[in-house]
Amino acid sequence: xxxxxxxxxxxxxxxxxxxxxxxxxRNSKPKPGNIPPGDMGWPIVGETLMFLKPSLxxxxxxxxxxxxxxxxxxxxxxxxxxxxxxxxxxxLNRFMFKNDTKMFEPGWPKSFSDIAGKSSISFLVGxxxxxxxxxxxxxxxxxRIRNLFLQDMEYMASxxxxxxxxxxxxxxxxxxxxxxxxxxxxxxxxxxxxxxxxFENFQFxxxxxxxxxxxxxxxxxxxxxxxxxxxxxxxxxxxxPLKIPGTRYxxxxxxxxxxxxxxxxxxxxxxxxxxxxxxxxxxxxFLGWVIRNTDYSLEKIGDMMLHTLxxxxxxxxxxxxxxxxxxDNCPKAIAELKEEFAGVITSKQQSGGSKLTYEDYKxxxxxxxxxxxxxxxxxxxxxIQRKLSTDIHFKGFLIPKxxxxxxxxxxxxxxxxxxxxxxxxxxxxxxxxxSCGLKKRSSSEFMPxxxxxxxxxxxxxxxxxxxxxxxxxxxxxxxxxAEPDCPMTAPFVDFYKGLPIRVRRLTN
Ligand SMILES: *[C@@H]1O[C@H](CO)[C@@H](O)[C@H](O)[C@H]1NC(C)=O
Ligand SMILES: *[C@@H]1O[C@H](CO)[C@@H](O)[C@H](O)[C@H]1NC(C)=O
Numbered sequence: 001x002x003x004x005x006x007x008x009x010x011x012x013x014x015x016x017x018x019x020x021x022x023x024x025x026r027n028s029k030p031k032p033g034n035i036p037p038g039d040m041g042w043p044i045v046g047e048t049l050m051f052l053k054p055s056l057x058x059x060x061x062x063x064x065x066x067x068x069x070x071x072x073x074x075x076x077x078x079x080x081x082x083x084x085x086x087x088x089x090x091x092l093n094r095f096m097f098k099n100d101t102k103m104f105e106p107g108w109p110k111s112f113s114d115i116a117g118k119s120s121i122s123f124l125v126g127x128x129x130x131x132x133x134x135x136x137x138x139x140x141x142x143x144r145i146r147n148l149f150l151q152d153m154e155y156m157a158s159x160x161x162x163x164x165x166x167x168x169x170x171x172x173x174x175x176x177x178x179x180x181x182x183x184x185x186x187x188x189x190x191x192x193x194x195x196x197x198x199f200e201n202f203q204f205x206x207x208x209x210x211x212x213x214x215x216x217x218x219x220x221x222x223x224x225x226x227x228x229x230x231x232x233x234x235x236x237x238x239x240x241p242l243k244i245p246g247t248r249y250x251x252x253x254x255x256x257x258x259x260x261x262x263x264x265x266x267x268x269x270x271x272x273x274x275x276x277x278x279x280x281x282x283x284x285x286f287l288g289w290v291i292r293n294t295d296y297s298l299e300k301i302g303d304m305m306l307h308t309l310x311x312x313x314x315x316x317x318x319x320x321x322x323x324x325x326x327x328d329n330c331p332k333a334i335a336e337l338k339e340e341f342a343g344v345i346t347s348k349q350q351s352g353g354s355k356l357t358y359e360d361y362k363x364x365x366x367x368x369x370x371x372x373x374x375x376x377x378x379x380x381x382x383x384i385q386r387k388l389s390t391d392i393h394f395k396g397f398l399i400p401k402x403x404x405x406x407x408x409x410x411x412x413x414x415x416x417x418x419x420x421x422x423x424x425x426x427x428x429x430x431x432x433x434x435s436c437g438l439k440k441r442s443s444s445e446f447m448p449x450x451x452x453x454x455x456x457x458x459x460x461x462x463x464x465x466x467x468x469x470x471x472x473x474x475x476x477x478x479x480x481x482a483e484p485d486c487p488m489t490a491p492f493v494d495f496y497k498g499l500p501i502r503v504r505r506l507t508n
Contacts, residue, residue: 033398036085038067038076046078054490057322057379058423060411061489064088068411074397080109084385084404088411090418092394094444096386096407097452101125107387107404111241115233115252116310117303121454129453131294132304136457139289145460146358149212153465154355156207157472159218164503169482171498205316205465206230209309213286214266226262229255233306234314238492260302267291267301315380316462318493320469322378323370325499326425328481333370333427337474340366345475361467365438369430371466375448377425379410382489384450409447410489418445478504 041047047063055061060068064086067075073089087093096104106123108116113123121132164170206227207218216223236252243250270283270291286308290301327334344360361367383406392399399405414422419429432439449456456462473479482500487493 033400034396035400036074036076036397037071038085039070040076040078040083044081046081048079048081051077051079052491054488057382057410057487057489057493058377058414060088060408060414064408064411073411074394079404079406082404084406085399086383086406086408088408088415090412090415090442090444093407093409093412093447094451095392095394096405097447097450097455100386100452100454101129103388103390103392104386104405105389107385109241111243111249112237115236115241115249115256117256117306119297119300119303120307121304122307133453133457135290135294136308138293139286140457140461145464149208149461150356150358150361150464150468152208152211153468156204156211156218157468159207160204161472161476164477164505166504169500169502171500203227204469205313205320208465209313211285213305213308213312215283215285215288222262226259229258230309233259234310237310256306259306263287263302263305264298267298311456312458312461314492316465318380319374319378319462319466321495321499322380322487322493323374323466323470324473324479324501325481325485325487325495326374326377327370328479328501330425330427333366333425334474336366337370337470340364341471341475356468356471358464361464364467365431365436366427367467367470368438368463369427370470371463372430372446373425373427374466376413376419376446377423378487378493379413379489380448380493381450382410382491382493383408412445412447476506478506 039047041050050063053062055063059065067077067086068088074085074087074092077084077086087096105125108122113120116122121129121136124132203218207223210216210223210226211218216226232251232255234252236249236255239248239252241249243253267287270288274291287301287305290296290304296304327337341364344356344364348354348360386405386407388399388401388403388405391401412418416422430439430441431437443451449459449462479501482502483497485495485497485499487495
């Protein structure tokens with residue numbers, strides 16, 4: 001009897017609790033002070049799990065789709081245990097970038113700064129940010145990009161592709177050039193079994209960056225070791241921050257220490273050498289530049305180099321992979337690229353040159369369109385996060401100081417009001433009708449490289465890398481994706497199988 005009554009009371013209580021809970025959730029729509037409408041989800045976890053659920057990078061994902069349908073383009077949520085306003089509104093995102101350092105601060109959790117390094121540029125604010133950024137921008141002069149970087153890219157593209165054998169399976173992400181078919185297969189099985197997203201090295205962009213940051217050539221044995229540690233480090237960067245032996249985060253921290261040791265040693269050696277006028281250690285690379293032009297501590301230089309390597313290499317390799325993926329389904333675009341490249345080569349032969357120049361790159365409007373469309377549809381960085389350092393009023397909404405903020409780029413890049421049929425890979429949308437001129441787009445509608453005080457200083461290098469790789473690939477190879485694979489936002493874009501492709505060298 002007792003149990004029966006108790007059970008009834010319990011059931012009734014649960015029902016009342018659920019009703020109240022549901023009501024309170026529904027009531028969260030209008031807020032005092034006009035905070036954007038939204039759903040705070042469950043206590044503490046909020047809506048984090050839904051937000052983190054991997055989705056195709058060419059879609060906005062369930063979380064954004066459902067919330068935008070219910071609340072519009074600016075809404076409140078509860079992610080990672082704190083209130084957060086998510087914006088898919090181009091104007092608000094622009095507002096954020098315009099006022100980034102004045103009204104916002106980096107909103108990264110400590111677990112991320114532990115592995116990325118607290119002196120890495122992502123965590124700097126104010127003058128320290130300005131100073132480090134201007135160092136990077138000055139190093140990346142137009143001169144350097146046009147000449148040194150372009151030369152290296154041309155060389156590395158040939159170097160990487162020279163070892164491709166006809167009909168072997170290669171992974172677009174894991175550009176294992178020295179690995180034969182058999183070993184590649186084994187690696188895939190291993191990757192699948194361990195269920196780790198196959199983000200390995202993409203040697204092309206890694207070689208370019210290591211050369212320009214540390215003057216290490218692709219033939220140097222040290223590069224294999226760097227690559228290995230570096231991959232473990234980046235996997236840790238995007239992992240769940242569990243500091244327990246064996247986790248990806250733990251391994252990432254360990255690799256971070258090893259990489260820093262190598263960087264510290266190199267920095268020290270160069271500093272000693274520069275005491276006696278540089279000697280053999282005076283090198284025209286990013287590390288040398290920072291040593292000569294700043295008084296940064298060893299720790300700061302280490303974080304800066306690691307971050308630059310990550311930002312510069314990781315994102316470009318994913319972008320190139322996306323480009324291969326999209327083009328695989330679009331033979332018409334490949335035909336048009338071939339035509340454009342052939343035109344450039346013919347005019348070069350007439351003028352006696354053979355190497356691709358910066359002017360050639362700039363003149364290739366269809367290539368430029370393929371790159372823009374890849375960045376729009378592929379969404380390498382789907383969103384960024386900040387924390388508000390002051391109240392913000394925007395179009396009648398209040399976003400209070402202390403709240404976090406997400407500027408969602410993919411939701412803008414995939415907005416049907418801005419891009420017709422947004423899920424279609426359509427490079428021609430970037431061209432003006434039949435004249436083949438490039439269409440100007442508002443920077444708030446298209447921000448693959450962010451904006452404002454933190455605009456990616458390597459944007460031009462990334463685009464150039466994509467163009468050079470594409471140029472070499474399309475002119476010399478036929479390729480086909482060998483196993484179905486899709487770009488997933490998890491939370492960085494990733495191909496779970498590494499996008500294996502089969503290549504065949506063209507005879508021309
Ligand atoms: C923030 O940025 C907008 C441009 O989007 C600008 O009009 C406004 O004045 C800025 N606000 C402050 C306080 O700097
Ligand atoms: C490429 O686009 C630019 C900018 O719109 C235009 O001035 C140029 O004529 C175009 N080039 C070609 C080859 O169509």
